[in-house]
Amino acid sequence: MPNSKNEKLIVLVEKMPAFPKSVQQIVQLTSDINASAKDIVRVIECDPIMTVKILKAINSSFYGLPQKITSVQRAVVHIGLNTIKNIALGVAAMGMLSANNKANFNTSNFLLHSLTTAAISKLLAERIGLSSTECSDCFVAGLLHDFGKVVFAEFMPDEFKLALEKSQEQQLPLHQTELEFIGINHSQAGKILAEKWELSDPLIDAIAHHHDIDHNQNVLRDCVFAANQISKHMQFGNGGNPLIEAFPESIVIRFGANLSAMCDDLGDLESIKIEAQSFINV
Amino acid sequence: MKIKFWGVRGSIPTPGPNTVKYGGNTTCIEIRTNDNDLIILDAGTGIHALAQTLLKEMPIQAHIFITHTHWDHIQGLPFFIPIFIPNNQIKIYGGIDPVTNETINRALSVQLQYSFFPIREAQLNARIEYATVKPGEPVKVGSATITPIVLSHPVLNFGYRIDCDGQSVFFTGDYEPQLNIYDPEDDEYTEFQSFVDAKWDEVVLAMKDVDALIVDSSYTNEEYASKQGWGHGTYDSGIKLATAAKAKKLFFTHHEPTRSDASLEAIYQNLLQNNPATGFELLLAQEGVDISL
Ligand SMILES: [Zn+2]
Ligand SMILES: [Zn+2]
Numbered sequence: 001m002p003n004s005k006n007e008k009l010i011v012l013v014e015k016m017p018a019f020p021k022s023v024q025q026i027v028q029l030t031s032d033i034n035a036s037a038k039d040i041v042r043v044i045e046c047d048p049i050m051t052v053k054i055l056k057a058i059n060s061s062f063y064g065l066p067q068k069i070t071s072v073q074r075a076v077v078h079i080g081l082n083t084i085k086n087i088a089l090g091v092a093a094m095g096m097l098s099a100n101n102k103a104n105f106n107t108s109n110f111l112l113h114s115l116t117t118a119a120i121s122k123l124l125a126e127r128i129g130l131s132s133t134e135c136s137d138c139f140v141a142g143l144l145h146d147f148g149k150v151v152f153a154e155f156m157p158d159e160f161k162l163a164l165e166k167s168q169e170q171q172l173p174l175h176q177t178e179l180e181f182i183g184i185n186h187s188q189a190g191k192i193l194a195e196k197w198e199l200s201d202p203l204i205d206a207i208a209h210h211h212d213i214d215h216n217q218n219v220l221r222d223c224v225f226a227a228n229q230i231s232k233h234m235q236f237g238n239g240g241n242p243l244i245e246a247f248p249e250s251i252v253i254r255f256g257a258n259l260s261a262m263c264d265d266l267g268d269l270e271s272i273k274i275e276a277q278s279f280i281n282v
Numbered sequence: 283m284k285i286k287f288w289g290v291r292g293s294i295p296t297p298g299p300n301t302v303k304y305g306g307n308t309t310c311i312e313i314r315t316n317d318n319d320l321i322i323l324d325a326g327t328g329i330h331a332l333a334q335t336l337l338k339e340m341p342i343q344a345h346i347f348i349t350h351t352h353w354d355h356i357q358g359l360p361f362f363i364p365i366f367i368p369n370n371q372i373k374i375y376g377g378i379d380p381v382t383n384e385t386i387n388r389a390l391s392v393q394l395q396y397s398f399f400p401i402r403e404a405q406l407n408a409r410i411e412y413a414t415v416k417p418g419e420p421v422k423v424g425s426a427t428i429t430p431i432v433l434s435h436p437v438l439n440f441g442y443r444i445d446c447d448g449q450s451v452f453f454t455g456d457y458e459p460q461l462n463i464y465d466p467e468d469d470e471y472t473e474f475q476s477f478v479d480a481k482w483d484e485v486v487l488a489m490k491d492v493d494a495l496i497v498d499s500s501y502t503n504e505e506y507a508s509k510q511g512w513g514h515g516t517y518d519s520g521i522k523l524a525t526a527a528k529a530k531k532l533f534f535t536h537h538e539p540t541r542s543d544a545s546l547e548a549i550y551q552n553l554l555q556n557n558p559a560t561g562f563e564l565l566l567a568q569e570g571v572d573i574s575l
Binding site: 036037038041057058060062063065066073074076077078079080081082083086087090132133135136 | 377378380381414416417418432434435436437438439458460463464468470472473474476477478480481511513
């Protein structure tokens with residue numbers, strides 16, 4: 001994709017609306033003076049668009065933070081709830097992501113895929129004993145790993161539709177057909193945006209390389225990769241990619257199991273799905 | 283370095299017989315370096331009286347650092363008389379608001395509109411400059427170094443540390459130390475607490491060993507119980523900060539608007555009794571008193 005097209009995409013995404021239920025809940029919670037802080041934070045951290053806009057605002061070089069902030073909770077501690085709440089309200093004012101985009105991409109199923117990947121990614125991080133900060137970073141990385149897709153659905157629906165259809169019909173990886181029709185895949189688009197928004201390096205890397213695991217060491221990306229396959233295997237939601245990738249050796253070593261052994265070991269994840277659904281259905 | 287409070291009241295000016303001693307103007311602090319460079323922290327209504335004293339020094343160079351854009355910290359700006367007089371140089375410093383993306387020049391321009399004020403921004407005769415400051419990035423004014431840090435309040439708020447000629451002052455602006463928003467039984471509690479603790483350490487480091495720590499102490503503990511999340515500190519949160527930072531003097535300011543001189547003094551006596559061995563001096567900020575460090 002030529003650079004001018006990237007620039008255009010970056011400008012368009014500024015106006016990107018969030019998911020309907022979070023928009024509705026933010027409007028409702030912010031007009032209730034007694035709304036609890038944790039309810040507000042919960043809504044924001046379960047919406048990829050609101051999350052990414054807050055991380056963008058807070059990590060902007062205007063503020064020159066010595067250390068990047070990767071989670072909504074840390075952003076709240078850093079600057080205070082009211083500022084975070086008002087950034088979210090600004091996102092809500094841009095409207096709601098429509099359920100019927102021209103790409104025929106089901107955004108509810110997409111959100112369910114993103115949320116369950118986020119929750120499983122955090123669960124995996126806990127299992128391998130990462131610090132609590134890293135565990136919450138894994139949630140954020142899982143939530144944001146595919147946001148390039150929803151950007152395509154919103155701003156390049158015709159091309160994305162072709163990519164989705166071909167991927168489905170010929171059982172090809174979606175990131176491959178995206179490359180064919182759009183000239184860039186969702187992880188590359190995510191990377192461009194995440195870099196532009198000055199997100200943390202591990203987060204950019206997890207978004208950029210959640211389909212090519214041979215890349216350098218990044219535990220965040222490994223958790224997201226594994227969680228992504230587990231979520232697809234469990235058929236939680238749908239990110240539009242019909243293929244489930246086997247765990248490569250590095251992932252098997254990291255988690256001590258292959259995909260099916262891992263799924264057996266994790267047992268029933270239905271509660272993760274049910275909780276995620278409660279953030280989706282209007 | 284010398285300090286003088288010109289406004290010590292929070293939220294709204296409170297003139298009248300009950301506030302004569304400590305003062306009823308909203309936040310404004312004058313700081314003079316040993317070379318007499320003028321640094322002003324916030325432009326509440328107290329800045330008007332400060333301006334009167336500057337008229338005999340003109341032309342002046344003033345460096346005004348705004349902690350945040352809530353009304354009580356900017357409403358004196360259009361009444362800072364030197365802005366109308368040629369040859370004065372006034373530089374206003376502040377952050378970029380992450381919600382509106384507006385810089386600090388809006389603090390003045392928003393007030394100088396037809397409906398709200400008779401003079402237009404274009405009619406100001408002094409040379410007025412605006413500077414965006416970033417947390418952790420020091421700014422120089424003469425021999426002074428001013429370093430901002432983000433402190434939690436309902437709008438972007440900077441605490442400023444001023445280091446100059448071997449002495450130091452820290453002013454919090456309006457600041458409520460972040461509490462854990464979760465309950466101990468919530469899964470998120472421990473992790474959130476680790477963020478709270480990390481921020482606390484960062485804040486204490488920023489005010490470490492200062493000669494004077496000036497804190498927003500709007501509330502008593504009893505009042506605070508119903509005012510959590512309003513963005514202000516308590517007398518006790520100020521003492522906790524000063525203790526952790528090993529400050530030498532602690533000034534309580536942003537006095538709650540309904541607080542009379544008598545009730546301020548009663549609270550103060552209580553504080554002295556309950557905190558006999560803090561290792562630092564406790565003081566109520568009072569308008570018009572010269573303080574040498
Ligand atoms: Zn105030
Ligand atoms: Zn304020």
